[in-house]
Amino acid sequence: MAVPVEKIGYARVSSSDQRLELQIDALKKAGVKEKFLFTDHASGSGLAFKREGLLTALKLLCEGDTFVVWKLDRLGRSVSELIKTLEIIRNKGANLQVLTQPIDTTTSHGKLFFHMVAAFAEFERDLIAERTRDGLAAAKRRGVSLGQKKKLTPAMLQKVVDLRRQGKSYVEIASTLSKNSKTKVSKSTLYSYKEQIEAMLPFDLEEVETDSN
Structure with missing residues (x-):
């Protein structure tokens, strides 16, 4: 019905x-x-x-x-x-x-x-991704060590955001990325990007959509 x-x-x-x-x-x-x-x-x-x-x-x-x-x-x-x-x-x-x-x-x-809203949202996500790339490049030029943190490429980062939009947990996303890429991506790696990932999502997504993480 x-x-x-x-x-x-x-x-x-x-x-x-x-x-x-x-x-x-x-x-x-x-x-x-x-x-x-x-x-x-x-x-x-x-x-x-x-x-x-x-x-x-x-x-x-x-x-x-x-x-x-x-x-x-x-x-x-x-x-x-x-x-x-x-x-x-x-x-x-x-x-x-x-x-x-x-x-x-x-x-x-x-x-x-x-x-129009969708276009502005995509523009905002592109700006965030661009700032991330520029920030990493600037840090590299200054000789700043980024530690042992595994990097997510812009394409991988966007994939994570898309999967989060579908309500996937970080554990599920890590498993999916590891299967589809040559480099294993752990849950901890994704969590190190969590602030950036969530900034690219609708606000309070975890409260609007149930997610076990």
Whole structure:
């Protein structure tokens, strides 16, 4: 039996002078059911703000669903964070509707928005890979020892990122890479690149997708 398509709503306020009710009322008028409404209320600097409401909403999101927000900036507090959140929605095969802005990916014009997001995400990943290569080259020119850490080529690094996107654990990825390359790649080698790998993934991927590592 087909899973019914739903509208998943998310609202967030970041200061005491913002009214959460305003966003919630707008989401309900847009057709979001009470049980599919999720909220977050940030306070202070927000540095430790985990956005549990957003993570729960993203976990619940299924293919064909529509993720509804009042404004686009509710999905991220920086451009990088916003792009990663949008990538999660797109990769789940869901749509996005922004109530106060002309963004609705259920329409032909709206689909172009997701294509632009994908292009920006790829551009960001390319920049990260380029900075990594430049950093290693600069260190080598300065005679800096990189220790015994095994290097992942840019192609291997991208392969790791692709497998992580599929929900593969580092153990599974190490096994896959070792089978398909001449050099054995260990779990510890991958973990030494973990910060860089996770930076190339949608934010909090490990919390959105269950992974045993």
